[in-house]
Amino acid sequence: MNDSEVGLAANLLWNAAASREPVAPLRDAYPGMTAQDAYAVQTFNTERRLKGGARLVGRKIGLTARAVQRQLGVDQPDFGMLFADMAFADGEPVPWRRLMQPKVEAEVALVMERDLPEAGITVAKLIRAVAFALPAIEIVGSRIADWNIRFVDTVADNASSGAFVLGNTPVSLAGLDLRLAGMVMERAGEQVSLGAGAACLGHPLNAALWLANKMAELGRGLRAGDVVLTGALGPMVPVRPGDVFEARIEGLGSVRAVFEEQQA
Numbered sequence: 001m002n003d004s005e006v007g008l009a010a011n012l013l014w015n016a017a018a019s020r021e022p023v024a025p026l027r028d029a030y031p032g033m034t035a036q037d038a039y040a041v042q043t044f045n046t047e048r049r050l051k052g053g054a055r056l057v058g059r060k061i062g063l064t065a066r067a068v069q070r071q072l073g074v075d076q077p078d079f080g081m082l083f084a085d086m087a088f089a090d091g092e093p094v095p096w097r098r099l100m101q102p103k104v105e106a107e108v109a110l111v112m113e114r115d116l117p118e119a120g121i122t123v124a125k126l127i128r129a130v131a132f133a134l135p136a137i138e139i140v141g142s143r144i145a146d147w148n149i150r151f152v153d154t155v156a157d158n159a160s161s162g163a164f165v166l167g168n169t170p171v172s173l174a175g176l177d178l179r180l181a182g183m184v185m186e187r188a189g190e191q192v193s194l195g196a197g198a199a200c201l202g203h204p205l206n207a208a209l210w211l212a213n214k215m216a217e218l219g220r221g222l223r224a225g226d227v228v229l230t231g232a233l234g235p236m237v238p239v240r241p242g243d244v245f246e247a248r249i250e251g252l253g254s255v256r257a258v259f260e261e262q263q264a
Contacts, residue, residue, distance in 0.1 A: 001030060001037040009033075010044035013143045013157055017105040020100055022145035025153050035074075038155035044200035045158065046081050057227055058082040059215065060138065061207045062159040063151075064200045064231030072151045077201065079211055080159025081228055088165045090255050096262045099162055100141040103238040104257055105232035106185045106247035108178055108204040109136035109166055112228065121212045123205055130208075130220075132170035133178070135255040137185075137247050139163040140236065164229060167255035176251050179203040183233040192245075195234025199216060204230040208210050 001009070009026055016023045017087040026041070027033055050056065063069055063077045088094050113131035141162030144153050154160045178197040185193040201207045207230045215221050222228065233249070241262035 001033060001040070005030060006037065006040045006044055008235055009041045009156060010048070013041070014045055014048065016143040017100065017173060020097075022100065022143055023094060023238060025144055025148050025150070026156050027152050028216060032186065033152045033156075035152060035155060038152040041156035042080065042158050049083060054083055055084040056082050057087060057225075058229070059211055059226065060159055060161055060164070060229040061211050063208050063232050072149075073156075074151045077207060077231065078151070078155050078159050079214065080133065080161045082161070082164065082229065086161065086163045087227075088163060088257070090165060090168045091168070091258055093258050093260045094139065094163060094165070096241050096260050097132055099139065101147060102139050102162055102168070102259075103236040103244050104137050104140050104185070104239055104260045105236045106138055106195070106234060106249065107136045107138050107232055108116060108181045108200070108230045108249065109134045109164075109183070109250065110208055110230060111170070111206075112224050112226045112227040115221060115223050116212045116216060119213050119216040121209065121216060125206065125208055126209050126212055127173055129212075131252070132172055133252055134170060135167040135249045135252040136229055137165045137245060137255055137257040138232070139165070139239070139257065151160065164227075165255055165257045166227070167253055169253050171252050178251070181233075181250040181252065182210060183249045183256050185234065185237065185245055186244050187237065187243055192237045193234040193247075195232070200231040207231045
């Protein structure tokens with residue numbers, strides 16, 4: 001794709017978000033779209049948001065389940081940007097008007113204590129750079145109609161990001177076995193998703209390590225204070241107006257996502 005096509009594709013997603021009217025898959029409009037093209041579209045809208053005053057607070061990792069990678073025909077995760085206006089506190093009402101085709105998934109969030117600017121990061125260096133972990137609920141969303149996505153569609157659409165909710169009790173990685181950490185998520189007391197850390201590339205730190213090196217290779221390394229959403233521990237669950245979800249992750253505690261009733 002040339003620069004003009006990248007801009008046009010970015011405008012489709014930008015206008016879809018503004019109007020809350022999903023668009024057809026980008027792969028249909030741009031049949032030759034590559035992963036590099038899709039990230040260029042994502043970057044175009046990222047820069048537009050930053051120029052408009054938005055503040056970048058971290059990254060999210062998507063496609064961490066091997067089964068989903070096989071479904072989309074890829075062999076690696078993807079990433080998207082987290083902005084300050086996407087962040088909600090435990091139990092803070094999430095406005096329905098902010099969301100598009102929302103679904104939730106429980107994740108381990110890491111908060112960075114040190115910069116990781118250079119590639120070649122080891123897991124030991126990553127662990128030393130992490131301040132603490134938190135339980136999180138990511139609210140994914142799609143500007144693509146009916147969630148009819150493939151890899152290039154979700155990458156261009158900022159990895160199908162929407163919002164995220166963080167727990168309030170930080171936990172040191174020391175002594176935690178995140179691979180075996182069990183997760184259960186409930187909607188109004190009814191279990192809707194079950195999983196464990198091993199579902200996330202075998203270990204949430206594996207996903208975070210991939211992201212740290214990828215960002216460093218791109219010259220946009222993780223910074224102190226960044227939030228990293230490491231990927232889903234269990235199946236995504238569609239959201240309805242007024243829903244209340246609670247996710248509990250072994251060793252990290254719990255976090256609640258509360259959704260406002262739909263507004264006219």
